[in-house]
Amino acid sequence: MASSAAEPLPGTAGTTHSAFWSWIATTDHKRIGILYGVTAFGFFLVGGLEALLIRWQLARPDNDIVSAETFNQLFTMHGTTMVFLAIMPLSAAFFNYIVPLQIGARDVAFPRLNAFSYWVFLLGGLFLNASFLVGAAPNTGWFGYANLTSTQFSRGLHVDFWMLGLQILGIASIAAGINFIVTIVNLRAPGMRLMRMPVFTWMTLVTQFLVVTAFPVITIALVFLMFDRLFGTNFYSVAAGGDVLLWQHLFWLFGHPEVYILILPAMGIVSEVIPTFSRKPLFGYAIIVYSGILIALLGWGVWSHHMFSVGLGPIADSIFSATTMFIAIPTGVKIFNWIATMWGGKIRLTAAMLFAVGFIAMFIIGGLSGVMHSSPPADLQQTDTYFVVGHIHYVLVGGAIFGLFAGIYYWWPKMTGRLLSETLGKWHFWLMFLGSNLAFFPMHFIGLLGMPRRIYTYDTVLGLDTLNLVSTIGAFVIGVAVLVFLSNVWWTRRHGPFAGNDPWGGATLEWTIPSPPPVYNFTELPQVVSRLPRWSVTQMKAIPQVPPEPIHAPGGSYWPLVTAVCIVVIATGAIMHSLWVVLAAVAAVVISIYSWAFEPFEA
């Protein structure tokens, strides 16, 4: 981990902040990346515990570990936590740390806005989980269907915590989306043309476009829900002529692009790791970039495949079935290109590479069950059963999580200066691979044999006892794998080998600078002459060890944190049904934004 000593960093003026406050006020993308990573991993553990409780309850029929109500809260929070508080921010950790390094920039376009996004995420996640403290954790599923979420059918604060929590998190995501789009489009080093950017940076760019377009849709869907619950409007009221399907359409118009938001960064990571450990350039770079763009565009055209069972009619069903099948094509193209990259290469099965190759295998399986869902008649049997749960976990655990772990093993040395243990890494991978398949493969059968999702127990007469038990064992094996990873992190603090600039022989710009990088990243902004600066025949001009002139590093700012706190106080006022708290907090936000805008700060 980065040093927490309070000495001035090289090349900067001495800071007056102590170590703790310097983290509170930081606007450095590398520190923000670490904050995101640590916080997200913490929430990942929380979501994992929720999963273990779910699987423990389902290990045997007619079990009584938790009540039905608690079970509803567990699966709702597990889904919400893993999607919004674990996978997205883990990806954001890499966007933050790595993208500026890959494009040859000193920081992102708006460093304080970047810090703001992190603090809003942290506080939003805490707000959402604070619901447990008052016995009102969200309990209507991670996609909160109307009108189960109405005040008529959901009394208490469960749904209010969920909708307000998600609104807060949405602010963080949209702000970060704007920040990274501008950073990637506008702050590239000279010579870094768009088609010379690393694939991870490209996938980040595409993902951020999805974020800034999809999140407004769920924002409004949640506004409608909030107005219905707090002010008695009629958006989801059947009696007033409204349609509960409005929620489903709006949610999935957001929700389907959201799953591409979850997977594209991991695909970007895999596109970096595989060439490095095959010692071969990525096969079909341009096609992989275009496929990513196409997936994002087509991802807007498939949302009703989540609604095949609501009675949309044969024409709508057919159209969405076709678009859903079609979107498998660019994904398949990427898979073939990754395999072609490895073909004939000099493969090194490091932990990072194992996770990347594991990603490909697991994502293929998840994609196959996905394409099975694309047929409405088949989906009528599969939807809302454990078959879907199997599908989503193959793509989200086997896909996104495996990809993110590949990134962790790959970029850990760059971020900390030390390598993670390869031995422990391999144990981690194989346990994770075994556990994931044990946990999720049986779910395909469990689902097809009739077990619905989101039920807190089942009868032995279904004959699914053994399969459920196997799935539970798999879940606990995943838990052990994560413990192995944590012990690896602990071990490497003292015993990890020093990494140097480039432990892997990587091709891209982040490997040209020290590990961890100095606060200003590059002593001199690089002049980029090719797509693979460290592998190409045309050598890039070497980056000097010492900056030719002293480089100013911004001192940081408290206003992003203050603004974030005030925003969460607004939400708290809403939950308390206190107009005064809301209005006071809105005023505080305005004052905070003015202070932010007018403080002297040079990025």
Added chain:
Amino acid sequence: MTHAVSVHHTSTGLDSRKLAFWTFIGSECLLFGTLISTYLVYKGRSVTGPTPQEILNIPVTSVSTFDLLMSSLAMVLALAAVTRGDKVWVRIWLATTAVLGLVFLGFQVYEFTSFVHEGLTLTTNLFGSTFFVLTGFHGGHVAVGVLWLTTLLVRSLQGKLGPEKALNVEIAGLYWHFVDVVWIVIFTVVYLIQ
């Protein structure tokens, strides 16, 4: 063209703040698009009255629409003034834009209160819910814009809004014109096409 003081090299040659603001506007298009689509999908589905035909007042709303359009003109003139360093006219045009914005808000307040008196509230029927949330969100955006413009006016009065700060006025202008365009869409879709 205006450009900011800090001349960092950028890949597009555009100031990052301008690029950021266009991205934000793109995002806001989806926000208002969702609100407008919901209004359209729910049109004619209210179970009880009042209906749009009974209650919307096109002549009066035409006046407020014209007012907002003129405010955009004033904004353009404010940007021209700041670019040529004309302290007096910057203040006049910024103030005019803000005042016209406040007039628009006044029309909205009048309209909302008269609708409530005629029996249309947020909760009366589908039309009430979709209408008030859509136009309310838009009005909220106008209010934020008025606050922003007032801030720029104060900065100008403090002597801190010279031509080197033209980008700040330009970005406020982008926001203001966007809010105006959204209103044109709302006026067309909600009031004119029934």
